[in-house]
Amino acid sequence: MQILRSSFADSIAAMRLDRAQARIAETYDVKVGTETVALAIAVSRVLAEDVTAPISLPAADNSAIDGFALRFDDLRVDGPSILPLHGRTPAGPSPDAALPPGCAGRIFTGAVLPSGADTVVMQEDCAVIDGKLHIPQGIFRGANRRLAGEDLSHGKLALPAGRRLMPPDLALLAALGFDSIAVRKRLRVAIFSTGNEIATPPHPLRRGQVYDANRALLCGLLQRLQIDVVDGGILPDEAEATKAALRTAAGNADLVITSGGVSAGEEDHVRAAIESIGRLEFWRVAIKPGHPVTLGVMDGTPLLGLPGNPVAAMVTFWAIGRPLLDRLAGATSVPSLRLSVQCGFHHLKKSGLREYVRVQIKPDGIAYVYPKKGTGILTSLTEGDALLELTEELTSIRAGDFAPCIPLLSLYG
Structure with a gap:
């Protein structure tokens, strides 16, 4: 049997991830006021x-400890020092009582140093005998002093x-x-899932259906970013219904996000809807998982089409959606934390493709591939620890090699 292929899909080269991110930065700007x-x-x-x-x-020099304030120049350099006690400075509002030369004054943590004092001796390091403070040799100038403005x-x-x-x-x-x-101001984002094969919990499943996980995923990700979510529900596999729903959402939101319906199949209608009403920025990015991710504009509103498999939706939301949301929200994008880990496995990949491998990091610090590899495996996100990032130039990684990994927790905002 001959397998039919999309000539349009074959004619479009997948865009590198860094280029797709650059396109977002070049094309989109803040959409909300203050x-x-x-x-x-x-x-x-x-x-x-x-x-x-x-x-x-702090606003003024103050003591970092409970102890005694003094002038460093009043201390002997060749042995212990003995200074008479003068005054008491508690934390909180208090008048400035200058410290007389040759004296030490009782002071407490956070209290402003009296005028003239530049050093604080910890109470445990000295002794009070007959009203005089006995100080051991070896105290350094400025000890236990918090300088005004040292924080900011x-x-x-x-x-x-x-x-x-x-x-x-x-x-x-x-x-x-x-x-x-x-x-x-908070962005307003409309979200949809697509496909006749998915249902909304707790409605009973029909044969061939699965419950929709992606709207719950997207809603949670957006709420962590303080974004107002408009839940558009599930779009059926119908071209006109998809087009009408997306156009309505585009008129009432700062961004529309869909999951599913962006591949080249006969029942994938999101990309076609964007093209028929607006313009396509890109379709297909050289990333795994998440290759068919789509970005376009419909009636002036950006529309991001994520793949339907939950892991691919999660990865592309982070890699493509998050930079887009930052641009629209006026936020400065911050690169995700990357840690170098040693791999405990062999892995082959295609050149020119940015690949993210779900891994678990064992107590010995070595990363191992999560045993279930499908992009529909939600437990790889709930039980995995990180995404191992393999850049476009790599074609393989071997056990013992080091590679950057991104903790999954850092993907969630």
């Missing part, structure tokens, strides 16, 4: 403007525009005195 939100709800929002420090952190100086850049705010960023902003911050 708003001010309370710091308490700003996690994962995109900073709209550079933030410069309105104060220094007044007027310096604290956080750049485009940063997706993480909990430590919120802590820094709070320490600088902010209780609200200007961020980009």
Whole structure:
């Protein structure tokens, strides 16, 4: 029996992943305005403007420990020192009480150093005898002193525009005195699955059907990025219905994402719908899994078509979708963490193809291929540890070789 092939598919060379990412950067720009939100709800929002420090952190020299403040120049260099005690400086608001020369003063963690003091001796390292402080030899100038502005100086850049705010960023902003911050408005993204073979839980499955996992996957990924999700449901394998649904969604969203329906089969209608209404940026990227990923524009709204298999949908969402979402949201794309690991397996691949191999990393630090290799194997994402990244130039990897891997947790935003 002759296998029919798509002459159109054969005529289009797959685009390199780095070129597809560059095309996104060249073509798309921010689609949302700005708003001010309370710091308490700003996690994962995109900073709209550079933030410069309105104060220094810390604001003044202060003590890092409970101990005694003194002038370093009052210490002997040839043996222990004895200094009379003068004053007490607790943490918190207090008037500046200058430390007289030749004296030491009691001080507590976080307290501002009294004028004249430049060094703090830990209370465990000295002794108070008859109202005098006995200090051992060997203390260095500036010991246990936190310098004003050593964390961040007044007027310096604290956080750049485009940063997706993480909990430590919120802590820094709070320490600088902010209780609200200007961020980009949330993107609105419509998602669809496609295909007569999938059903929405908990409806009973008919023969030949499977439950739709991809909308749950995409919804979770988008929500972690503080994106408003419009669930469009499942599109049937019908060309006109697909076209109508995508066009309606494009008029009400900043981005439309589909899964399935982007290959060259007779029942794959997403790419054809894009071409009939808008324009195709690219179709087929030299990436495995996820080769048929599609990007286009419909009525001015970008439409990203992901493959139907969940693993391919996950990989292409991260490799193609995330850079696109960052551009639309005004966020600065941050490369995913890559760690070098030793491989415990042999693997062959095609030249010119960027391949991501799901691996488990054993306690000995060696990476092994997840035993079930299909791109529909969801447990490879729930039980796997990382994606081993094999670049276009490689054609093989052998046990003992080192390669970069991307922890799966870093793919989720």
